[in-house]
Amino acid sequence: MKKALLTALLCAVSLAVSLSGCGEQSAAVVKAPRFNDSTPPAGAQYAAQPINVTLNFSVDVEAEGSSLSVEGSDGKEWARGPVVIEDQNTAMKRELAPGMPDGMYTVSYTAALASGTSGDGRFSFSIDTDLQSDYEDLRGEDAVTISMNHLAFEPKDAIVSPGTTITWTNQEGAPHFVNTETHPEHTYYPPMNSTELAQGQTFSVKLETPGQYDYHCSLHYPQKMVGSIIVAE
Numbered sequence: 001m002k003k004a005l006l007t008a009l010l011c012a013v014s015l016a017v018s019l020s021g022c023g024e025q026s027a028a029v030v031k032a033p034r035f036n037d038s039t040p041p042a043g044a045q046y047a048a049q050p051i052n053v054t055l056n057f058s059v060d061v062e063a064e065g066s067s068l069s070v071e072g073s074d075g076k077e078w079a080r081g082p083v084v085i086e087d088q089n090t091a092m093k094r095e096l097a098p099g100m101p102d103g104m105y106t107v108s109y110t111a112a113l114a115s116g117t118s119g120d121g122r123f124s125f126s127i128d129t130d131l132q133s134d135y136e137d138l139r140g141e142d143a144v145t146i147s148m149n150h151l152a153f154e155p156k157d158a159i160v161s162p163g164t165t166i167t168w169t170n171q172e173g174a175p176h177f178v179n180t181e182t183h184p185e186h187t188y189y190p191p192m193n194s195t196e197l198a199q200g201q202t203f204s205v206k207l208e209t210p211g212q213y214d215y216h217c218s219l220h221y222p223q224k225m226v227g228s229i230i231v232a233e
């Protein structure tokens with residue numbers, strides 16, 4: 001990409017941010033061209049840290065020339081490792097270091113699009129571990145079962161220990177899925193994507209990395225069937 005274009009883009013982003021108050025708690029949302037959505041979503045309040053930040057685009061993205069940073073309100077950088085491109089080149093992802101404290105985080109990214117152009121974006125999310133009081137605490141179990149019945153996950157929100165195997169069981173006639181966020185991309189944690197589950201069928205995943213894993217059933221979303229698992233010591 002041409003340097004002049006990059007400079008112009010960066011200035012546009014700075015201007016957009018400063019107009020809406022850069023010093024405030026929540027950074028303004030700036031979307032790169034062809035950006036669809038993200039995990040965590042812009043403005044989300046998480047009860048535990050995410051394990052990564054995943055950005056979804058409606059066009060191919062390339063690792064070379066792309067960047068993604070996640071900065072705490074104290075200026076500390078939490079993203080680590082390489083920028084990874086997944087989902088047939090439409091998702092851009094970077095891992096987060098463990099130990100993120102409660103507070104506000106700003107995601108800033110540059111997406112190199114396969115068309116030869118690129119774009120910058122920015123949004124924020126927050127972590128508030130007080131929200132864990134709404135979760136059922138199932139830590140200490142090696143295996144946890146979540147039922148799919150009456151178009152709902154039960155328990156809907158659960159905290160489990162690292163290394164727990166979670167098994168979803170469909171107990172009713174309607175078919176269901178387990179899908180990691182977001183919808184419809186399902187890119188945040190692909191091992192947590194099931195095939196269609198008929199009555200009596202199960203799907204299991206072992207979760208090792210501490211963090212929050214939001215999920216849903218694609219057939220009954222967003223009105224019903226959303227759930228969340230937190231893996232924590």
Ligand SMILES: [Cu+2]
Pocket residue numbers: 151175176177217218219220225
């Ligand atoms: Cu369903």
